Amino acid sequence: MAFKSILSLVALAVAASAAPAAPSAVCSQGRLAKNAACCKWFDVLDDIQTNLFDGGECGEEVHESLRLTFHDAIGFSESAVREGKFGGGGADGSIMAFAEIETNFHANNGVDEIVEAQRPFAIKHGVSFGDFIQFAGAVGVSNCLGGPRLQFLAGRSNISRPAPDLTVPEPSDATNTIFARMGDAGFSPNEVVDLLVSHTVAAQDHVDPTIPGTPFDSTPSTFDAQFFVETLLTGDLFPGNGSNVGEVLSPLHGEFRLQSDFEIARDARTACEWQSFLTNHDLMVAKFTAAMAKLAILGHSARELVDCSEVIPVPKPAAVKVASFPAGKSRANVQAACRATPFPTLSTQPGPATSVAPVPPS
Template identity: 75%
Template structure:
């Protein structure tokens, strides 16, 4: 065989080797890198229409379906303790769906108050599509937050077992917990103080229902359906009022009419160990989103070997691209109202929004 023929055959072999892998055929003409991901396209269609009100970013991501779905990813996954395991006790299975499998136990834990509603809303979808509870919880949270303007696109790995045990109690941090207690609990589950701040970017699309049940759907910032930095600004403002019936366990004074402030957010924003990370998100939206994506990747696989799961991230919608306005001090507020706590970096010189003093409307029920 001639040298020229050998070169031609070699080039052909390289071409064959470089051919893209064949994709699995899924419903509605879609394809996936792995056949195991096809079912998630069907789940996506179902929950976008019937759980998230046609892909809306509203109360359902954190307090109904979107808001609460994102909250549920944390409440399921944080049930994991290295310390309990080290002392010969069951330390929880992490992101294993136990909060749905054993709802009659785990939703009665004090820290999980109100979670029973989203668990019961989600369970029929998981059963309908015959997917593991742990997979469904993480998938729904990722899809829900992808519907929010400026939001992250979270990784989604599938293949968790549907066999689990009830999580031990007292593993979910509460709003009334001091920063030291929260940081210790998060460290026990494998997350640093900085990780904890990064996870709290979820509160940019959050509202409360149960700390003060008299005012359900009360947001934590003035832009509750947008994944932006206003939450990190407004949490640092001096509190002057309560939006509802007065002080409740886990609540502290808020700076704005209609806005709710958790004690835990207040303390973490002002703690010297976490304050600089908190403040850094105010002027760096990309950093906030990127770090949230990174820490959520780890949260979603607590208790699992990620290499044993199948990457189906391609099913998660790409969040809508938006140009977000820069964060501002709410109307009626000045830099003198800011309780900045980062010693290394001055608080950014933000402009003040025009108009009368800001008042925040409640998040409408889903």
């Protein structure tokens, strides 16, 4: 009972943080904001929904925009700050301001495309790169069925310095290395899992460039828990050349499995957090929302920013809130690793096993 109460309080706290105060400004098309400084973001919203996200779809540009929020923000080190050293500015837009430097880091392979796609919008509307990157990620994921309504705080400066290399974890890194790097940015191992909820709407293009657009789960346009059950499955089928570092065999044709996801799902420190999302969609969304709120202000103080969360669209609710086994799979195919909690009972999708379709390019 106490555990359930704690979870309820977490969910309520997250909801309260995103709930707008009474509006005090009338913006374009009669839309309301609690602060006049937020009005311009409605215009940015209209522009990117039409011209970046193809009319509000949850496709490749959304996946890449969400990825970019992480790659920009994680260039931050608490230990460097304590030692008085420059450890990167966090969510400051440096990956866009210094694209010629940061997009050449190995871990940032491929983000140059979304950086250049987003840059004209930020310049056109006169907003900082740091603000725009976080806004585009929040708007984009709101287009995904069952997705979160992320908090959005505006007011980051457009002054930044390049983030140092080797601050973005890679899928080939050992789990201990990932946890140490993320811990230096202020995230616990369970919060790493919470951030990996983003992989419910994700695909790869560059870990194995021979199969671009390969999704991490069978429902890459739906914000659901299929990623968390499918990553736990055993299997020996993989539609790639199998030679690239960071790849692990996937049990489903057309699906990609990152080495880091595979190992974190089975690590004793994080297995129970991973498993907890299989039957609790609301918990998954709440944990992701809280982790993203923390990520989005790395290097900043929330007190110095303006809460414009009311501009972020309200996502459509998920039709299904419990994960299920893909056709032909069952509990016998699961490599369960959470020892504290029994594996939940899940249904199996009907029909013969099918291939997972690639995410089409924008």
